[in-house]
Each structure stands twice: as C-alpha cells, then as structure tokens.
Amino acid sequence: MVEKVSVGLLGLGTVGSGVVQIIDHHQDKLMHQVGCQVKITKILVNDVTKKRDVYLNGTRLTTDANDVIDDPEIDVVIEVMGGIEEARNYILQALRNKKHVVTANKDLMALHGSELLAVAVENGCDLFYEASVAGGIPILRSLVEGLSSDRITKMMGIVNGTTNYILTKMSQDGREYDEVLAEAQALGYAESDPTSDVEGLDAARKICILGTLGFSMKIDLEDVSVAGISGVSKEDLDYGKQLGYEMKLIGLASRMDDKVEISVQPTFIPLSHPLAAVNNEFNAVYVYGEAVGETMFYGPGAGKLPTATAVVSDLVEVVKNMRLGVNGNSAILPQFEKKLKSDREILAKYFLRIHAKDQPGTFAALTSLFSEMNVSLEKILQLPLKGNDATNAAAEIIMVTHAASKKDYEMVLMQLNDLDVVDQVKSSYRVEGEEQR
C-alpha cells in the first residue's frame, strides 16, 4: 500500500497559498485521515524570487511546468493557476503521466471536463474538481455520494456571488441595478468588466458542471440557455415581492424521464423557499433526489480558505483512493446520451409585467390571447401607473401564469405586442420553487 504521497502544485496565487497553508497547518490531521504522509514537493510559479506570504518549508519552486508534471516522484498534481489552454495541456500531460489531478478551474471543467475525465479514466487516474463550483460548499461530493443510492431529478443553484450580492442589495434597499453594480465594483465585489458575472456566463459554466455530474450526461456550455440580470429593475423586484417572490439568478438543471433542461436566468422564488433567504455573496444549491427528497447546501462561493479547503478535501479523496487502489473509479463519465427538452417540453410558470391601457376591453383582450395559447393565469395584479411612465398607458398589469409550455408562453409574449390595448411588455421572468413542499 502507498505509504507516502508527493504533490505538485501548479500556481501559487490566492488559492494556491491557501492550499499550502492548510496542508502545513493540518499535517497531523491529514495523516490521521488517510493513514500516510502527504507533502507538497514542487510548485510552478511565474517568478521564483517573488516574496511569498506563506511558509514554504523548503518546497522547490520552479518556472518550468514540466519540472512538475513530468517528475516521476510526484503522484498528484493540483492545478490552481487558472486559464484554459495552458491548464488543459498541463492536466492532460499529468494524466498521461499517470498522475492524479485536482483542479479548481470551472472554466476549464465546463469547456473540457468530459475530455479530461475520459483521459483520467483511460489512465486509471482520479480527476477531482470540487472547488470549481461554489468553493465553500461540498456540493459535487454530495451529488456523487447521493448518486450512489439515489436519482437526482432537479437542481437549482445560486452559484454566482456577484449577481446574488447585486440582487440582494436591490431587493433589500430598493435601489436600481446600475447604482448597486457601481457600488459593487467600487468595493471590489464586481469586476471592472462584469459581463461574465452579470450576463450569467459564470453561472452557466457551473450549472453545466453540475448538470453533467448530476444527470451523468455530457452537457455542453452551448446547451445552457442563458439570461443575465442586467435588465432587472427595482420595480420588478417590488412587484415580485407583493406577489410573494424574491428574485435570484438561478442555474437550473431539471430532468423529466430521460430529457433535460439546463438554463440560467433571473427567476422568482417564493419568499418562503430556502433559496429566497440566500443573500449577499453566499451561494447555495438546492437538490431534488427521488429517495432523499429535497436538500440544500449553503455556504461561501469563493474566498481563499473556503476554496483551498475544497481543494484539500479533494486531495484527501485522491490519497484515500490511492491507498484503496480504486483510483479512476470515482471519475463518473457521462453514462447517458444527452437529450435536451424542446421548448414545447419545458413546462414552467412565468411572471409577466406589462403596461396597458386602462379601458374597457383590456382584460378581455389579454385573457382571450392567453387562453387561445393554452396559458392559464394564477395571479393578476393591476395598479394605476404612476410617474413618468404614465403616457398613453395607464395601467400596470402583473400576471403569474400556471405551468405552461415555454413555446406557448413565448407565442403569448410575441403576440402581446400586437394587441392594441398593450403599450409595452416591461418584463418577463421564470417562476420556480413552488412544488408542494
């Protein structure tokens, strides 16, 4: 049985330093868990002379990646350098050298996860990536453990901290999107180019990883239908709240029979649902399993120590598997053929806000259009329009539908604009989380 494990680290930034720190501080506990010694022996960096704020205990630094990934003494490679092509090549080479790999790289796993996992299995290696989705939450491990005795039917994740922070501030303080975004940028909570976060691309990568694992189906990033939060207004949140909803950017993966839907979109969630209380930069993933029912995992989505903790927990699994002789078994390759739901098969409830004329016949025109398209209404709220918007239109009408097919609903949306009584369709959002709980 393996009695000593050597680890090579690619990258010594925030997460890398956290990993070094945790392994250094918890050497005894780690040994207790896995039954043998675990040591970082080499680290790939850009500059070996740079001063580091972490105790390296004589570990060799190198600027040559091959020094790490071709070293026959190294058993496990941890990739925390980020980026895509270079990281992919290093990981492929490490796997072909029969080294197990732990990565925190969501972009890489979302784009090339299936390829990398296949190469890992071919080489009898583990490839773990817990830190790539919701750093402080052990969600991938929970899915894998759950999967061994259950079948997952749906996942809803708040998996982007920046957008959740923005939506929380908009909702709690009644402020507009632009203002909160600017503040978040000033505070360093949002990037100067926030596109990847606010347009839902970061969340799409994570739900792509979750869907692939949870449904054992190779989901590609292009399969994810994506909408971001940049069009969400304070009014939308206000009216939503009046009808009992909170808005969250939800990564959704759901399955009915053998067909799946994967999407990211601003979504109204009932105020009483646990996801509605996930605030600020926190993340959470809500999972529906046939046997266990509904579970939710909540915690920090990022941060040095939460993310590094996830990387180290993966390393512990790799070492246990090495000693068990079961490496390569845990890399769950997609077992099922991917079948995506058509728009006709996607059933959901929607929240719709329009400005309409306040005159006899408005409601009759609206409701006859909905019923023609087989979309029935659950809630209606009509209010007189106030302020600048009160031009031709005089009524603010908010409707929540019963579950309808996405295709039918989109037909309604298209035709609404042609109705004389409708001045403007202001906004339209998906509603989720109202299953009987």
Added chain:
Amino acid sequence: MVEKVSVGLLGLGTVGSGVVQIIDHHQDKLMHQVGCQVKITKILVNDVTKKRDVYLNGTRLTTDANDVIDDPEIDVVIEVMGGIEEARNYILQALRNKKHVVTANKDLMALHGSELLAVAVENGCDLFYEASVAGGIPILRSLVEGLSSDRITKMMGIVNGTTNYILTKMSQDGREYDEVLAEAQALGYAESDPTSDVEGLDAARKICILGTLGFSMKIDLEDVSVAGISGVSKEDLDYGKQLGYEMKLIGLASRMDDKVEISVQPTFIPLSHPLAAVNNEFNAVYVYGEAVGETMFYGPGAGKLPTATAVVSDLVEVVKNMRLGVNGNSAILPQFEKKLKSDREILAKYFLRIHAKDQPGTFAALTSLFSEMNVSLEKILQLPLKGNDATNAAAEIIMVTHAASKKDYEMVLMQLNDLDVVDQVKSSYRVEGEEQR
C-alpha cells in the same frame, strides 16, 4: 486487502428494510465505490415468520442476537432496532468482537456515545452514526471533514421535524399551539405523547451529539439547557414577525475560547436568515467555521429512505476504511476537557413581551431597571392592549435587548414582576442569527 464484506443487521423495521432495499438495488454502484462486494448475511428480527415487504435474497433471519454479533464471518453490524440498554449491550459486544458498527440510534449515542466510541477505538473499530442526527442531511460527515482543516465555533440546528412543523403552521396560518398540535397528532406527524418532541428533549439529544463531535468535548445530556415550545403563543409569533423575526426551536452549541454553551430553546431568528426559511418538517444545521465561514445543510430529518441512505453512506465509509486499514481512526474521541460557560459568560439578545400599565412613568420605571442591570435595549414596540387581556394593564410592550449576559437578563426578568407598572411578563425568548453576515 479485504475483498468481501459481510454485514449483520439488528432490526428490520422501517429503516432496516430501507437499508436492505438500497443495498439490494445499488449493489453495482456500491461495489464501484468501495472496490469489493458488500452483502447482508444475517438479520436479527422478532419474528422470522412475519411477512416482509422487502426482497431478502436468501439472507438468514434470526431471533438470537448472538447469532449475529458473535458470528466470526460478520465484519460490520448495523443497529437499527432502537431502544437503549439492549442496543448498547449488543453494540458493546459487537465492538469487543472487533466488528465495526453503524447505528441510527440518537438516544443511545446521546447517552452513551462517548463510552461506545472509546470501546470502538480500544478495539480498532469504526463506530458511525450519521443517521442519528437529521437523517437526510450528511451533517456529521461534513463536520468531520470540515474539522480536518477548520475550527467550528458555533452550530444552530433545527433538528426536530415535529416542532418545526408545529411552529411553521402556527406562524403561517396564525393558529394556536394546541390546535396545531392536535392536528399534527391526527395526521401522524406528532406522537400521542408528544413530550419528547415539544419539550425539546429529542432536539437536546441531537445537539448533544453535534456539540460533542463539533467541539471534540464530551457533552452530556445534562449539560444541555432545554426549553420546549409548549408555551409559545400565536401572539408571540405575530409580534416577533412585526419586529422582523421568525421563531424556530434551535439547538445551539457555541464556543468562545475554550468554553461552550449547549442549549435548546424557542428562538427568534431574523426573517432574512436562511434558518428562518426552513419550514414544515424539514431540518437544517447552520455551522460557523473559522476558515470556511458560514455554511448550512438542509434536508429531511427523518423518513425511511433518507435515514437508510445515511446508514448506507456510513457503511460505505466503514468498508473503505477496512480496505485502507485505517479503521478506528475516524472515531473522534473528545480531545478537550469540557468547560461550560457560566450564566455570566453566556451573551445573547432577548425578546421580551410584557403587559404594563399605560400611564406616565411606565417607561421610566422599565428603562431604569434595565439600565441598572446593564441590559440595553435595541428595539421597543408598544401597542394598546386589545380584547380579554385588557384588565388593569393597558399596554403591550415588546422589547428586544442588545447582547447581555444571561445572568443580568434573568435578574431583570425576576425584578420586572415586582415593578408596580408591570402587570405580567408574558414571554421571553432568545434571539440569534444577527451576526454580521
């Protein structure tokens, strides 16, 4: 390395049948995870002739416990029979026979956990009990994994489904305790003698187990300060909501430096806190770790398949450890001497509701008592008294304190009754969850 594992089951009730079913249905997946075959070979039952609704696949049934626990072929004993003395003796005997043990028995673990774990370690055996706290939530494993690279400072758990169901119905439907309890009993959600649930004893056992594990300190059931929900009124919930709180029965374990507090009590939680949205019979445990920050685990607290899933996940761990040769390491024996906080050292916020005379001087008398005792007030709500209660007293006064020592606060409570202006202290509750998040 171990190539085949035989399991003996003590008990074939709801959970036992679930375990048999899961192992039968997921044989392949299990083997994939642990790298060897796992088979239930004998089951202790009361009646071997009774018809069972689970496929036993030729497994031998016996009414003689020694047939299972003394069988040299059996490697792992799963105890799902319940009760205390008999279960304790069987488990002790199994451990002394060098068999690993998985149990779902919270009463047993709360009372005799430390003794059983010590005997497990003496004999180099594993003793796992994930199913004993919040069946469908992998909370004990998460604590153990978290502990290997973190330090837990506080846990707040909604760990009793019956009381959470009652409080949810009272809060959502504005109904009184007695009425909701009677309905819960009629529906089978509450026992005909509900004492253990509604007086907080069941929750006390669970927080005792969580505290012992999370703080690595032998917490005894007597160390848990316990209050139940039978005195909670609809008015309390209404006024709490006006001030932004939801009421939950919270099992609390918190630590400051090397001293701990363990308690169970009806507690007001801010409406925006994730615990406030844990409704009906769901359980959740909110954990504060120094490295990872705040995490929450949410799911079903009981039920055949959730609980059996937890038992099987423990079995998987045992088998992995057998093949790793690290059994007995995972049984975390309390490492630190128990030091309980005194009432002077327990700092908390409180919600207090009193009936007082609506006359000049009332507020002066109240506030001078509070300030004399070093308890300062954060929120005050005064309303005219309505209905039957309007005898002498005429004002309903609700106050929320800033953090105060429990000792000082209890002095205030005692002396309030002596004030002329106070008619009656109606209720008093702890407030938690308002740390900066």
